[in-house]
Amino acid sequence: MTPVKNSPLVRKLSAFVALSEAELAVLDHLHQRRRTFLAGRDLVHQGQSEQAAYILSAGWVCSYKLQPDGTRQIVDFQIPGDFLGLRSVLLRTSDHSFEPLTDIQAAEVLKGDLLDAFTHTPRLAMAVLWAASRDEAMVVEHLVGIGRRNAEARMAHFLLELASRLALVGMGSREGYDCPLTQYHLADALGLSAVHVNRVLRQLRENGLVTFRDGHVSIHDHEGLIKLGEFDPAYLDQDGPLVR
Amino acid sequence: MTPVKNSPLVRKLSAFVALSEAELAVLDHLHQRRRTFLAGRDLVHQGQSEQAAYILSAGWVCSYKLQPDGTRQIVDFQIPGDFLGLRSVLLRTSDHSFEPLTDIQAAEVLKGDLLDAFTHTPRLAMAVLWAASRDEAMVVEHLVGIGRRNAEARMAHFLLELASRLALVGMGSREGYDCPLTQYHLADALGLSAVHVNRVLRQLRENGLVTFRDGHVSIHDHEGLIKLGEFDPAYLDQDGPLVR
DNA sequence: CGACTCCTTGAAGCGGCTCAAACATGGTGG
DNA sequence: CCACCATGTTTGAGCCGCTTCAAGGAGTCG
Numbered sequence: 333m334t335p336v337k338n339s340p341l342v343r344k345l346s347a348f349v350a351l352s353e354a355e356l357a358v359l360d361h362l363h364q365r366r367r368t369f370l371a372g373r374d375l376v377h378q379g380q381s382e383q384a385a386y387i388l389s390a391g392w393v394c395s396y397k398l399q400p401d402g403t404r405q406i407v408d409f410q411i412p413g414d415f416l417g418l419r420s421v422l423l424r425t426s427d428h429s430f431e432p433l434t435d436i437q438a439a440e441v442l443k444g445d446l447l448d449a450f451t452h453t454p455r456l457a458m459a460v461l462w463a464a465s466r467d468e469a470m471v472v473e474h475l476v477g478i479g480r481r482n483a484e485a486r487m488a489h490f491l492l493e494l495a496s497r498l499a500l501v502g503m504g505s506r507e508g509y510d511c512p513l514t515q516y517h518l519a520d521a522l523g524l525s526a527v528h529v530n531r532v533l534r535q536l537r538e539n540g541l542v543t544f545r546d547g548h549v550s551i552h553d554h555e556g557l558i559k560l561g562e563f564d565p566a567y568l569d570q571d572g573p574l575v576r
Numbered sequence: 577m578t579p580v581k582n583s584p585l586v587r588k589l590s591a592f593v594a595l596s597e598a599e600l601a602v603l604d605h606l607h608q609r610r611r612t613f614l615a616g617r618d619l620v621h622q623g624q625s626e627q628a629a630y631i632l633s634a635g636w637v638c639s640y641k642l643q644p645d646g647t648r649q650i651v652d653f654q655i656p657g658d659f660l661g662l663r664s665v666l667l668r669t670s671d672h673s674f675e676p677l678t679d680i681q682a683a684e685v686l687k688g689d690l691l692d693a694f695t696h697t698p699r700l701a702m703a704v705l706w707a708a709s710r711d712e713a714m715v716v717e718h719l720v721g722i723g724r725r726n727a728e729a730r731m732a733h734f735l736l737e738l739a740s741r742l743a744l745v746g747m748g749s750r751e752g753y754d755c756p757l758t759q760y761h762l763a764d765a766l767g768l769s770a771v772h773v774n775r776v777l778r779q780l781r782e783n784g785l786v787t788f789r790d791g792h793v794s795i796h797d798h799e800g801l802i803k804l805g806e807f808d809p810a811y812l813d814q815d816g817p818l819v820r
Numbered sequence: 821c822g823a824c825t826c827c828t829t830g831a832a833g834c835g836g837c838t839c840a841a842a843c844a845t846g847g848t849g850g
Numbered sequence: 851c852c853a854c855c856a857t858g859t860t861t862g863a864g865c866c867g868c869t870t871c872a873a874g875g876a877g878t879c880g
Contacts, residue, residue, distance in 0.1 A: 397720050400806050405720040423702075423709045427811045428716065458667075465667045468712055472672065475719045476641050476649040479767030483868075514826065523723030525869055530828060562644050567671045727836070758858060772836055774860060 339363060340413030340501040341387050345459045347500055355456045358449045363387065365440040375430040376417055384440050386416040391436030392512050396520065397428045406521035408471060409433075409494070409513075413501040418464055421446065434512050469567040478523045481562070483532045486522045488561030491542055491549055496568055508550040583607060584657030584745040585631050589703045591744055599700045602693045607631065609684040619674040620661055628684050630660040635680030636756050640764065641672045650765035652715060653677075653738070653757075657745040662708055665690065678756050713811040722767045725806070727776045730766045732805030735786055735793055740812055752794040 342359060345351060351359070367386075369375060375386070375393070393410040407428060410416055416430055421443050450457035470493070477486045494511065498504040515533070519526040537543045541557050543550045551557060586603060589595060595603070611630075613619060619630070619637070637654040651672060654660055660674055665687050694701035714737070721730045738755065742748040759777070763770040781787045785801050787794045795801060 397716070399720070399724055403724045405723040407716055407719060419709055419712070423706055427713050462667055465663055468663070468715075469671050471712075471715055471719060472641070472651055475651060475715060475722065476643070478719065478723045479649040480643055480647045515828095516826080526826090527828090527870080528868055531868090534828085759860095760858080769837055770858090771838080771860090775836090778860080 339387075339389060340411075340503075341389075343501045344413040345463065348462065349455070349459045351456075351459075355453050355459075358453050358456055362441050362445060362449060363389070363439040365442075367438055367440050369432050369436050369438065371432050371434050371436075373432065375432065376420070384442055385418045385421040385446065386438040386440055388412055388414050388416055389437045389439060391438075392433040393430055393436060394433055394517065394521070395428050395430050404520050405523065406517065408467065408474070409521070411494075411497060411501065412503065414467070415460070415463065418460070433517065466568065473567050474521075483522070483524055483528055484535060485561050486524070487518070487529070487532050487536060488541070488557045489563050490518070490522060490561075491544070491551070492557055492561055492563045492565075493568070495549070495551065496565055504549075506551060506554050508548060510547055511544070511549050512547055583631075583633060584655075584747075585633075587745050588657040589707065592706065593699070593703045595700075595703075599697050599703075602697050602700055606685050606689060606693060607633070607683040609686075611682055611684050613676050613680050613682065615676050615678050615680075617676065619676065620664070628686055629662045629665040629690065630682035630684055632656055632658050632660055633681045633683060635682075636677040637674055637680060638677055638761065638765070639672050639674050648764050649767065650761065652711065652718070653765070655738075655741060655745065656747065658711070659704070659707065662704070677761065710812065717811050718765075727766070727768055727772060728779060729805050730768070731762070731773070731776050731780060732785070732801045733807050734762070734766060734805075735788070735795070736801055736805055736807045736809075737812070739793070739795060740809055748793075750795060750798050752792060754791055755788070755793045756791055 339359070341363075342351065342356065345359075366389075371391075388410050389412055391412070393414075393416060394406045395408050395410065395416075396404050396406040398404050410430075416438065420427075421441075450460075473489075473493070477489050481489065495504060495506065495509055498509045499506070503509060515529045516526050518524070518533075519529045522529070524532070533544050536557075539556075541551075541553045541560065543552065557563070583603070586595065586600065589603075610633075615635075632654050633656055635656070637658075637660060638650045639652050639654065639660075640648050640650040642648050654674075660682065664671075665685075694704075717733075717737070721733050725733065739748060739750065739753055742753045743750070747753060759773045760770045762768070762777075763773045766773070768776070777788050780801075783800075785795075785797045785804065787796065801807070
């Protein structure tokens with residue numbers, strides 16, 4: 333068993349597609365150029381034209397857009413197994429920024445290598461495209477949450493989505509997971525003020541639903557959280573095209 | 577000049593890519609199966625697995641998600657030249673619904689035909705992928721707006737984005753455009769109540785910025801609107817990969 | 821130890837919501 | 851032809867969810 337078989341990306345893709353040895357080898361190759369980045373130092377700045385994408389293998393990242401008035405909106409968080417800047421390398425200059433929330437490990441993927449991989453293993457291309465599509469579905473769900481759910485439901489939904497994503501790459505379970513986010517991150521992601529995030533977390537804790545403390549999320553009442561957050565994991569779980 | 581050269585999709589793509597005769601012919605072929613749908617009758621329902629995509633050639637559509645509590649969030653509006661259900665045909669069951677806001681004309685595109693077209697004219701595939709990427713950038717911008725802009729700025733931004741998109745397919749200008757949306761649609765899109773939408777529109781009108789009345793948007797102060805909505809069209813205008 | 825980051829809580833204000841009602845328009849059927 | 855209804859717009863009144871401002875506490879790092 334080569335090391336890459338335990339990589340988060342392989343775990344994620346394998347949950348939906350049985351990868352052949354050849355495909356695993358290609359993925360292995362893509363993981364060659366390992367790099368490290370420090371927490372808090374932006375990877376890509378808004379508007380910058382970028383040549384490389386990354387496969388995140390350890391640590392957390394957020395992608396966000398800055399407003400002229402200084403506020404920011406976090407669009408998504410990336411966890412191990414996720415791509416960074418996939419679209420910008422293929423199609424256009426990046427329209428948002430990436431900030432590592434922790435020190436991270438990522439494999440740099442050059443445009444040429446990626447296109448080669450897609451040419452030689454089209455099934456892998458479809459698998460990656462499927463992952464990108466899933467990411468987009470998450471952004472849409474995020475949009476719905478901010479537009480139509482109140483603060484409590486938003487938080488519940490968000491924590492459940494994270495639990496589900498992390499479990500897929502073996503970094504947590506229904507009972508809980510480690511999470512390096514601060515309440516400021518939660519605020520910027522959920523479109524709330526940090527103060528209100530604190531109050532909402534307290535309320536969820538006091539109602540025995542979930543506790544977020546010292547970098548760890550403990551889910552006490554999974555059912556209750558699902559109900560409160562109107563969480564329907566369909567948008568995360570749908571089968572890719574390859575298993576049909 | 578064949579009729580398809582005036583199709584909104586061709587207009588849109590041509591703004592960023594010079595299409596060859598062969599590529600125009602392929603696009604022409606994709607426009608063969610013309611169909612009509614009536615306003616208010618959903619095209620695709622949430623969760624439904626769909627086999628075809630559509631190229632919208634006339635009329636307006638919105639894509640939305642319904643919440644268990646009955647509220648809905650409109651994710652995006654589609655105007656002539658836009659694809660409907662592109663992702664769902666390639667990758668997964670649709671995770672939102674489509675409702676025609678007016679009677680519409682659309683060309684049905686079968687999965688097979690689309691894949692054939694992509695295989696034979698890869699430049700066209702990239703162009704379509706570019707359009708899809710632009711759509712996604714719009715969703716992200718929408719997310720930012722709902723999360724971090726107040727009602728007035730949201731409305732200003734939204735009306736400007738529409739102006740820009742419509743101008744690209746020859747359906748309006750900086751001065752204004754026809755728009756079949758009701759205040760309820762605006763509310764569901766912007767995450768507001770219909771009542772508040774009305775008040776915001778009144779305010780914009782009284783401040784001499786823009787008037788939305790009788791299905792027509794008249795932009796009186798383009799500069800002022802841009803400033804109020806913090807509208808930066810970079811996410812719409814960026815060059816595709818083919819013109820580099 | 822001081823400086824910094826993050827969490828926590830209180831108090832007060834406001835942006836946007838809900839409820840309610842009136843009006844205008846266009847289509848429909850008796 | 852008019853009575854009626856459905857759909858959309860407009861406006862008022864009151865309220866609540868969330869924000870802003872303010873300040874204290876707790877942990878950590880140089």
